[in-house]
Amino acid sequence: MDADRLFRTYNEMLTRYLTRRLGDRDWAEEVAQETFVRALRQESVTNERAWLFTVANNLIRDEARKDSRRRRHLELLREETRDDVVEIEIDEGTDAQRAHETAMARQAVDSLAERDRLALLMREEGLDYEEIAAALKLSVGSVGTTLSRARRRLVEHYEALQKLPRRSEGHAAS
């Protein structure tokens, strides 16, 4: 297998997919690297993109089973939100609004069922219905339904979160 071509073609999209899925870029890059190493050991695959995403999904699943330490970012965020604090960011360039939107997006995505979330994230990376079906072991005909459900729920959940008062605003009001 042409490692250089494979890496050049798919690394960016695979890393972005994994970053969106995991919320941890370091972990995403690590999984992506490991995925390409696995690919190097393959003689050939029929559908490269679907194969890469499937292997990456499997790596995450296996890793999650044996080691939950990778969820540290969520734990830390949860730990932060447990403290009843008004945060004063010191770091220059911190955009509170952007951070708030990111947190809402993460929460909305995490609220989706696993299959819906993966289908949506893979579709956003340009995988076609056949590739998504192959990676998730779905029938091609059900991918549209899966995606429509995922998109609707994501947007509805996100909009619901937007209507909630922000923590900092609540403190300011009080």
Place this chain on the structure above:
Amino acid sequence: MRHLDEGTIHAWLDGALNAQKAGEAEKHAARCTQCAMAVADARGFIAASSRILLALDDVPGGVVPRGAGSALGARRSATSTASGQRVRPWMLKVAASIVVVAATGVLISRSGVLERPMAAVGESKVAPIAAANESVAGAPSVTVAANAPALTADKKTDALLKAKAAESTNVVSYAAQPAAEPVQAPAAAPPARQLAAAPTESARPDTNAGPVANQVATVAPKITQMQSGVADRAAAGGAAKRSTGSLEVGLPPGMRMVSEKTVTAQARVVQKRVYEVSPGIEVIYSIFEPAAARDRAEASAAPANDSGAAEKDESADSDPGVNTIKWSDSTGTDFMLSGRLPLDSLRVIRQRLTTVHRQ
């Protein structure tokens, strides 16, 4: 024709229907108001969901500190930038293999109790960054690499495969892209290939050292940059940060502070520091400014000191994996340490942190 179901509409809009079915859907939507509205809704959901997912590319800062923070971060090439002080996982693995003897020597030579629990919670295949830095700085890395016994043939192959893939693609694409963050010293941020061509004196490759050593020559300057980058970031923190440099110096191998910020909680200023105690394991160390005198008087009912008499163990109720210990010292300063570690390990870390804090 029956109304279009939502899945069909999305498949049509995604271009997943064949020409015949797409034509039928289009014709039906053109004459059916209800389905036309459903199509409009679907377009809205597709666009909105894409916008929402874009926000996920902004990895939270301070949690994954190296190179995080840009909205386009994940769209950048997955490459190190000297300004971002990112170090690739494969670099760490290669560096870890290189310095395993030296790092082991450091751990063995230290009689403190901290190293053991930290080693227990980390992954042995990835050496702590601080240990790698320390060893690279202290010994000519090429010599170590050429004689490194820990690099098995299989690991060599993996490392080289990863290095090859990264070097042949990441580095090139990095060179073609602008740095995502302001570069303080352009000369200090060349792409890895340039570094390989002009290594630092301590990492200059021995022509007889073989391919592994040459890889090291590429990695070692990056690690040195990362080390100096940590100091730069610490210095950039300004007056709000408290003696970051000395704290880093006093930390044990494998432990480093990855972020620090000041918050207020219940009218008290709190310094929150995130330490990586081993690869992938982080703890939050919170230092609460001394409470008001009346608060201290109330607290005096329970003897408080920094030797552990006032220590309180708490397991996070929302996450059973996260443990927390709290304690106070004689000045009324309260401390809290939490992380996904056993309480015993947290106490050991606490002991080390409070020792450093006093220095």
